[in-house]
Amino acid sequence: MSSEKFNQGLEVRKAVLGAEHVDRSLANATDFDRPMQELTTEWCWGTCWTRPGLSRRDRSMINLAMLSALGRPDELALHVxxxxxxxxxPEEITEVFYQVAIYCGVPxxxxxxxxxxxxxxxLEK
Known part of the structure; x- marks a missing residue:
């Protein structure tokens, strides 16, 4: 895929998650899941994360809260x-998770x- 939004998304995705992780995800994609990799890169990272209304930092904190509330630990780890x-x-992440516990449930x-x-x-290692 080589749309402008995909390319913008690929740049942001690599900047946030690390080029090694993104390159590995794309390289390991099969015919079965490649469309999802492309959709995620274009829509999530190229359409949403490139919008000017919020900083990447703010978007990260929002994602931490949403992924926690939805119970998506694998995606949550990636977004931490x-x-x-x-x-x-780390102190701000603590506060986000504390807020999640109060408003979305202790579990x-x-x-x-x-x-x-x-x-x-x-990350400390």
Whole structure:
């Protein structure tokens, strides 16, 4: 895929999640899941993340809250890393997850803290 939005999305996706991760995801795509990789890159990263209304940092914090509330630990782990890249501090991540626990339920908050703790420990290595 080579649309303008895809290319813009690819640039943002690599900047936030890391080129190595994105390149590996695209290289490992099969005929079955390649359309999802393309859709995610074009729509999520190329259409949404390139809009001027919010900073990447703000978008990261919103994603942390939404993914926590939805109970998506794999995506949450990925976006904890991206949030750090975008300048969100571990203290701010704690506050996001605390807010999730209050408004979305303690189990969602507990799971978010587990994921965040694991990812932050990995990043410290």
């Amino acid at each position: 890393r991206g949030a750090i890249t975008n300048g969100v501090t 969602a908050g507990v799971e978010a803290f587990k994921v965040g703790k694991r990812v932050l420990a990995e």
